[in-house]
Amino acid sequence: MKPAAESSAAPTEETDRRPLPPGWSSYITPEGLRYYVNSSSKETTWRRPSSSAEAPQRPLARQNSSPYANGCHSGTKKGQPAEVANVSLRKPAMHKQPPGSVSPAKRQIKEVKETKITINCVTFPLPGEGPEQQLLKPDEWSYCDYFWADRKDPQGTTSVTGFEVLLQKQLKGKQLQKEMAEFIHERIKIEEEYAKNLSKLSLSPLAAQEEGTLGEAWTQLKKSLHDEAEVHLKFSNKLHTEVEKPLLTFRGDNFKKDLKKYDHHIADLRKQLASRYASVEKARKALADRQKDLEVKTQQLEIKLSNKTEEDIKKARRKSTQAGDDLMRCVDLYNQTQSKWFEEMVTTSMELEKLEVERIEWIQQHLRQYTTLRHETDMFNQSMVEPVDQLLQNVDPAKDRELWVKENKTGDVRPVDMDI
Amino acid sequence: MKPAAESSAAPTEETDRRPLPPGWSSYITPEGLRYYVNSSSKETTWRRPSSSAEAPQRPLARQNSSPYANGCHSGTKKGQPAEVANVSLRKPAMHKQPPGSVSPAKRQIKEVKETKITINCVTFPLPGEGPEQQLLKPDEWSYCDYFWADRKDPQGTTSVTGFEVLLQKQLKGKQLQKEMAEFIHERIKIEEEYAKNLSKLSLSPLAAQEEGTLGEAWTQLKKSLHDEAEVHLKFSNKLHTEVEKPLLTFRGDNFKKDLKKYDHHIADLRKQLASRYASVEKARKALADRQKDLEVKTQQLEIKLSNKTEEDIKKARRKSTQAGDDLMRCVDLYNQTQSKWFEEMVTTSMELEKLEVERIEWIQQHLRQYTTLRHETDMFNQSMVEPVDQLLQNVDPAKDRELWVKENKTGDVRPVDMDI
Numbered sequence A, B: 001m002k003p004a005a006e007s008s009a010a011p012t013e014e015t016d017r018r019p020l021p022p023g024w025s026s027y028i029t030p031e032g033l034r035y036y037v038n039s040s041s042k043e044t045t046w047r048r049p050s051s052s053a054e055a056p057q058r059p060l061a062r063q064n065s066s067p068y069a070n071g072c073h074s075g076t077k078k079g080q081p082a083e084v085a086n087v088s089l090r091k092p093a094m095h096k097q098p099p100g101s102v103s104p105a106k107r108q109i110k111e112v113k114e115t116k117i118t119i120n121c122v123t124f125p126l127p128g129e130g131p132e133q134q135l136l137k138p139d140e141w142s143y144c145d146y147f148w149a150d151r152k153d154p155q156g157t158t159s160v161t162g163f164e165v166l167l168q169k170q171l172k173g174k175q176l177q178k179e180m181a182e183f184i185h186e187r188i189k190i191e192e193e194y195a196k197n198l199s200k201l202s203l204s205p206l207a208a209q210e211e212g213t214l215g216e217a218w219t220q221l222k223k224s225l226h227d228e229a230e231v232h233l234k235f236s237n238k239l240h241t242e243v244e245k246p247l248l249t250f251r252g253d254n255f256k257k258d259l260k261k262y263d264h265h266i267a268d269l270r271k272q273l274a275s276r277y278a279s280v281e282k283a284r285k286a287l288a289d290r291q292k293d294l295e296v297k298t299q300q301l302e303i304k305l306s307n308k309t310e311e312d313i314k315k316a317r318r319k320s321t322q323a324g325d326d327l328m329r330c331v332d333l334y335n336q337t338q339s340k341w342f343e344e345m346v347t348t349s350m351e352l353e354k355l356e357v358e359r360i361e362w363i364q365q366h367l368r369q370y371t372t373l374r375h376e377t378d379m380f381n382q383s384m385v386e387p388v389d390q391l392l393q394n395v396d397p398a399k400d401r402e403l404w405v406k407e408n409k410t411g412d413v414r415p416v417d418m419d420i
Helices: A082-086 A104-115 A162-202 A212-249 A253-302 A310-393 A397-408 B082-086 B104-115 B162-202 B212-249 B253-302 B310-393 B397-408
Strands: A024-028 A034-038 A116-119 A122-125 A150-152 A159-161 B024-028 B034-038 B116-119 B122-125 B150-152 B159-161
Touching (some): A150 A162, A162 A253, A310 B310, A310 B397, B122 B310, B253 B310
Antiparallel strands (some): B150 B159
């Protein structure tokens, strides 16, 4: 789409004879309008650049290569991991066409059909068209590269944004973490019950009257149950403090609130994008109307069909120029919001990625603690049996008989024959 | 006590001029009665031993050194342990006094007061008197040496025989063995309950949706609970077949019946002893009466106080001799029963001792099986945790992210700026 011609300059004539500032060249559109391009800064403008002493010209559109997101993202937290900082948030440079190289209507149709597509008020390049986009983190399956589009649910009735998919992953992760804690809690209850039963049995008076070395071994066997119970109780206590609790409290209630904040922030930007897109559409339509009006008036003057004065045409041309400026401003605002959204998307998805890595590592660490405790329990249990084994080895029927006989003997004098 | 003089021989005269068989000597009691002693066989008799061609004389009393119990005991079972067979059931030789060396009444009083005591119709040497009795098994605290006397209960109202003490030990052992089986049964129930709970928890759907390497580790962790449950179930099954059942069925119902048989057998012998003791007492009294009658008649003849004929005195002497024979027969019967009782006491107490050793060894063996199974359980349990550990080590957040992104990505084409 071509901007309205600058009112102060004739459409095709170079009125200002002064030389252009260094780097600037002057060109004419197929429609015959003159524009200026800075080959080094890639700036393009309808206004004739003045010498460097003047105030810098407002660029036709914010440069794609401008460092629009150099780290001042509001969501950025202290201690953000290096990998987030390492990703350049600059968008890769795109080919730049001079403004108004085709008629606005044609250009828009061409864009839609050939190189760009607008989804939910965000403009994307068409897949397979235009220059290939480079991944922000080509060596990783990073969230920041793969969640730009929206996804329709299987019924095709509602669609969720890529960002929502990321958020749901987080919420699900939190839920699974909670379920693991619940699982561990069940295990704790089983261990407690087991320990209680073993301990109770260890106090049973069954066969308490067994004596001697066998009695000692038996007493130790019963005692070992108490020790086993202690081992399992210790296991369940440690499971509670070292596994269940960390799993349960890691990312408490604040976590969901934080996720909601992210959600609202991104949603606000999407809303803003929609409103700015609407403004662009409105400005585009106003410009078209103004250009049509100017064309009609110019034709009428040329073929003397009306008594329109030059003054009228000048007025129409001025309005058309204003509408062009308006459109440029709306596009500019849209692009600003889009860039902010892009930046937010990248930063937040990387933050979510970091959270997910932390979650996995946290769970891994505490499940390893679980296996360590299990291992410990088996080791302790084994050592509980050893003294029983020892005493069982020492069981000596002859010794037991001796002890019992000493305590229970009635007399060692044997009967003799009766004499007459 | 002196026997009545043999009717065929004058009280103090050696009527038979033939020489005595080798080894025999003739003596006269302080009362002037002749008796015969064989110095090699220690046989003592009132009758003059005839030459070796004649039938052997009935001994005065069964010889203490006779092998009266050389293995034909009715309770002896096939496969009786060597230690029982090794014990000689001969009673150690005792000093033998010639019969009738003191008057019957004096002799009996002397026995009771000085060297022998009769407890529950069994004659024992008095402690500290007479020759020391050697232990049957001097190197062991064997039952056969220490349960000859009876024991009064603490209240002193009833007394139990040594044999009953031994029997009660057996019954108590059987009871303790049953209680141990019961204890093991309780343990089995605890293990079953524990296994059931673990198995149930292993099937819980908690956190089943965890994906990727963490999901694999988590699934294995849950599966390991099932394996643990299996280990504990196997433990409880083996406890049942390899510990509880052997402890429960070792010496079943027949055992108590066998003990009762022993009990009855010994009790019968005791009863027989009592009845034979009574016979001895009666015969002793009859002899005393007859001797008194003979003495009175002899005195009357000497001082011519009566017109009693020699015929009357001969009759009284014959009756006295018969009463003496009767007493000898009764003492002999008593001694036979006492010997049988002695033999039965020794054999049975050694059998009970063998049973007790077997019981202790049986219990020892099966409790060792318990500790082996416990050990095995801990070993298996440890190996159940290993695959979980392995998978937890393999947890890789980057890989999990890749898997998840591949499955859930919505699009990698980023938004671009809108052109005018």
